[in-house]
Amino acid sequence: MDDNDSQQSDNQQRGTVERLVRAWLAETEHHDHDAASEARAGWEQGSLSEPAAQDLATWVTARVTNTAFNEDEGPHVESNVRITPADKDTMHRWLRSRGHAV
Numbered sequence: 704m705d706d707n708d709s710q711q712s713d714n715q716q717r718g719t720v721e722r723l724v725r726a727w728l729a730e731t732e733h734h735d736h737d738a739a740s741e742a743r744a745g746w747e748q749g750s751l752s753e754p755a756a757q758d759l760a761t762w763v764t765a766r767v768t769n770t771a772f773n774e775d776e777g778p779h780v781e782s783n784v785r786i787t788p789a790d791k792d793t794m795h796r797w798l799r800s801r802g803h804a805v
Contacts, residue, residue, distance in 0.1 A: 716793055716796075716797060719790050719793045719794070720793065720794060720797050722784070723759075723763055723784070723786065723790060723794055724746055724759070726766075726784040727742075727758075727759050727762050727763070728742060728743050728746065730762070731758070731762075738755070738758070741755065742755040742758070742759075750801075751798075751801075751803070753803060753804075756798050756801075756803035756805070757803070757804075757805075759794070759798065760794065760795060760798055760803070760805045763786060763790070763791050763794045763795070764791055764795075766784070766786045767786050767787065767788055767790075767791050768785045768786050768787065
């Protein structure tokens, strides 16, 4: 992989992470305003707390789209955000690269 490919890969990862974090923060805001505020502050400062990182990792795993789960395997969550298994892997890799246990 040359430098151009590496930069493109980094840009794709950053785009995926930013898209998913925005969706996670918006959903968290509906359920726990204080946790969302704390997580948003950490995100904006470039450092998520360990509890926020764990919540994000769990959220992205639970929200993977088109997993072939049926109604008996979990609640359906209305969302306009599509999350692929590759997106989940990208997010988990990004969190691990920042020292979070995922």
